[in-house]
Amino acid sequence: MISCVYKINCRLIWLFVLLFSLPGSSGAMDNATFLQQFTYNYEEQQFNDQLDLVRLNKPIIPGAVADLVKEAMSDKQAFEDRMRQLNIASAIAYMYLHWHQDDSLIKLVAPLIQKELLKEQKRTAEIMKWKKEERFLGNFVMKQHEDEMVRQNLSMVLYPHWLHRILYECKVCHNDIFKMKRWEGNLSHQSMEKGALCGTCHNGTAAFAMHEKSDCNRCHIAGSPNAEHLHHPEKVKQTAIKEMAEKIGAQWRPENLPDGRLPLDRFRFIDWMKLKENDVFTPVASLDKNHTEEIRDNRILFASQSGFVSDVIFDHKIHSDWIQCATCHPAVFKDELGANKMKMTDMSKGFYCGSCHGKVSFTFADCLRCHKKTTGKLSMDESRTTDALRRPAQPPLNKTP
Ligand code: HEC
Numbered sequence: 001m002i003s004c005v006y007k008i009n010c011r012l013i014w015l016f017v018l019l020f021s022l023p024g025s026s027g028a029m030d031n032a033t034f035l036q037q038f039t040y041n042y043e044e045q046q047f048n049d050q051l052d053l054v055r056l057n058k059p060i061i062p063g064a065v066a067d068l069v070k071e072a073m074s075d076k077q078a079f080e081d082r083m084r085q086l087n088i089a090s091a092i093a094y095m096y097l098h099w100h101q102d103d104s105l106i107k108l109v110a111p112l113i114q115k116e117l118l119k120e121q122k123r124t125a126e127i128m129k130w131k132k133e134e135r136f137l138g139n140f141v142m143k144q145h146e147d148e149m150v151r152q153n154l155s156m157v158l159y160p161h162w163l164h165r166i167l168y169e170c171k172v173c174h175n176d177i178f179k180m181k182r183w184e185g186n187l188s189h190q191s192m193e194k195g196a197l198c199g200t201c202h203n204g205t206a207a208f209a210m211h212e213k214s215d216c217n218r219c220h221i222a223g224s225p226n227a228e229h230l231h232h233p234e235k236v237k238q239t240a241i242k243e244m245a246e247k248i249g250a251q252w253r254p255e256n257l258p259d260g261r262l263p264l265d266r267f268r269f270i271d272w273m274k275l276k277e278n279d280v281f282t283p284v285a286s287l288d289k290n291h292t293e294e295i296r297d298n299r300i301l302f303a304s305q306s307g308f309v310s311d312v313i314f315d316h317k318i319h320s321d322w323i324q325c326a327t328c329h330p331a332v333f334k335d336e337l338g339a340n341k342m343k344m345t346d347m348s349k350g351f352y353c354g355s356c357h358g359k360v361s362f363t364f365a366d367c368l369r370c371h372k373k374t375t376g377k378l379s380m381d382e383s384r385t386t387d388a389l390r391r392p393a394q395p396p397l398n399k400t401p
Pocket residue numbers: 140159161164165168169170171172173174178179180181182183184185186187322355356359360361
């Protein structure tokens with residue numbers, strides 16, 4: 001069956017299929033045509049047409065439903081598509097009972113739907129179980145090798161991005177030590193003991209080692225009450241951070257904190273920009289002594305296309321201070337002014353700005369940190385935009401590229 005990416009395209013496809021497959025008499029209809037027509041009417045909520053189709057096509061319906069169920073249950077089907085198809089099968093089954101007094105199709109479809117819903121419940125429960133451990137932005141639970149850890153009675157690993165961010169710029173780890181994507185690299189002790197991944201630093205010199213029995217639970221700590229200090233940065237002893245920083249050649253100056261506390265944003269995550277503005281920290285920029293900084297010092301204006309939000313200014317300098325050019329270009333953005341057609345919906349799915357924001361950097365819920373509120377549009381506010389590059393006009397949003 002045709003899978004539909006965009007609802008609009010989908011309708012057109014069904015309409016096309018309908019126009020060219022209308023049977024001379026309903027008796028001549030085959031399974032595929034029946035399913036196409038039923039699905040079209042189902043999605044258009046043409047209830048009477050659905051009923052007619054089931055009334056007129058009795059002989060082929062058990063076969064058609066079997067085809068649909070087979071496709072729904074195939075391994076490559078995503079949960080949402082599978083449920084959509086099973087729901088259609090279920091609608092046919094109930095109409096079949098109504099017209100033809102036969103409940104065999106319901107008996108086929110209903111248990112499958114129940115089983116799938118149960119499976120999905122279990123899956124989301126598993127995710128939610130760990131969500132709690134990831135409630136602080138950038139705290140990741142690492143559990144690719146869950147079975148081996150369970151076998152050795154170890155907790156899963158909790159990786160605190162924020163603590164490492166105080167000590168190191170992003171460019172130290174991304175992308176030389178870690179890809180900027182979870183679940184893509186295989187994190188195993190075999191590689192780490194050879195000095196890769198976490199073992200680049202956790203070798204007993206820069207940071208505590210990985211092979212000391214007494215230290216296993218400093219990383220294998222997810223879900224344990226001892227992990228509290230990693231979920232509440234404001235509770236960490238400033239002197240401890242200062243010591244860690246000095247040991248590796250970074251700097252932490254708690255005396256510059258306005259009220260002696262870590263600045264938090266509206267969502268109680270660390271406000272890194274405030275830390276930077278108050279000159280509280282100087283993370284290590286590279287593990288390589290001969291490293292040269294590559295900074296791009298300009299700002300780019302994203303003119304708002306919506307009367308609803310103000311413009312966005314992207315500061316290249318702030319970003320390239322912390323982040324390697326190669327982390328963003330070309331993997332996340334083409335390095336050409338206006339070449340990236342980004343929409344808010346793509347970003348909230350983790351693309352473009354959403355590759356970092358909402359995962360490790362401040363979250364999308366904080367609209368006004370990007371769509372800065374001023375009186376009138378930013379593009380008219382000269383003081384903020386005299387040095388900003390303007391992107392060429394973008395196509396209107398309602399046009400699909
Ligand atoms: C000390 C090392 C280290 C530093 C410094 C670091 N990260 Fe990471 N980052 C990691 C690790 C480890 C992962 C997970 C990789 C994996 O699961 O294979 C990761 C993953 C990510 C991801 C992927 C998230 C996802 O959901 O796929 C993003 C985004 C990210 N980091 C952004 C940043 C940013 C932005 C900075 C700087 C502000 C930064 N990181 C600093 C180690 C680091």
